[in-house]
Amino acid sequence: MYEPNVVGDWQEYDEHAGLRVRVHRLEPAEPPRGRDEAAAGLSYFSLRVTVENRGARHYGIHLEDGQLDVRVGPDGEGAFIDWRNSQFIEGFDVHPLRRATAVLYAAAPQDALTHIDIQVQLRVDEEWADRRLWTGGIGVPEAMATATAVSAGPGSLAHQLTAYLKDQSEPGTA
Known part of the structure; x- marks a missing residue:
């Protein structure tokens, strides 16, 4: 693609x-x-x-x-x-x-x-x-980007990406 x-x-x-x-x-x-x-x-x-x-x-x-x-x-x-x-x-x-x-x-x-x-x-x-x-x-306002990620459903790519980045930013995760 x-x-x-x-x-x-x-x-x-x-x-x-x-x-x-x-x-x-x-x-x-x-x-x-x-x-x-x-x-x-x-x-x-x-x-x-x-x-x-x-x-x-x-x-x-x-x-x-x-x-x-x-x-x-x-x-x-x-x-x-x-x-x-x-x-x-x-x-x-x-x-x-x-x-x-x-x-x-x-x-x-x-x-x-x-x-x-x-x-x-x-x-x-x-x-x-x-x-x-x-x-x-x-x-691109940060609030707009956050609202879009939050409003996306749990199966969406935006939700998966947000969850992945959150996991990576937490202490003790590699």
């Missing part, structure tokens, strides 16, 4: 030796000047996508609008992506031991920010690489 990456994890490309990518710094942000009205009623956030070359040759990288998709909330609704103020990687040669970073600004309802999925499809040397998915969230 394919599992998404957690925000902050590196993902390597098998078809491009030494090339890896990650989504990181998923955090609240202020709307850029002039975008206050477009984001009325929404909470602004930003994320970074970094491409790193640990290989022996350089790669021509493209990471532009349309190659990033941001979905929020349990139903996976599309976030408002501020393409005008985001910074992309457009035809940049990433040489060995170098990085290039794109910064994306987006907005969504505050209650949907606890679940954010970011899909990235990188173009390397004019060829499309496989899509990669990262998942994370902003501002």
Whole structure:
């Protein structure tokens, strides 16, 4: 089964030796000047996508609008992506031991920010690489996480995980 990456994890490309990518710094942000009205009623956030070359040759990288998709909330609704103020990687040669970073600004309802999925499809040397998915969230309240675990039934995975962690944290258990 394919599992998404957690925000902050590196993902390597098998078809491009030494090339890896990650989504990181998923955090609240202020709307850029002039975008206050477009984001009325929404909470602004930003994320970074970094491409790193640990290989022996350089790669021509493209990471532009349309190659990033941001979905929020349990139903996976599309976030408002501020393409005008985001910074992309457009035809940049990433040489060995170098990085290039794109910064994306987006907005969504505050209650949907606890679940954010970011899909990235990188173009390397004019060829499309496989899509990669990262998942994370902003501002998951501890009380909400505890309430979810407590409200889950005794046979649920959340209940089993909570019981296991509780057993591991008790003194005298190994």
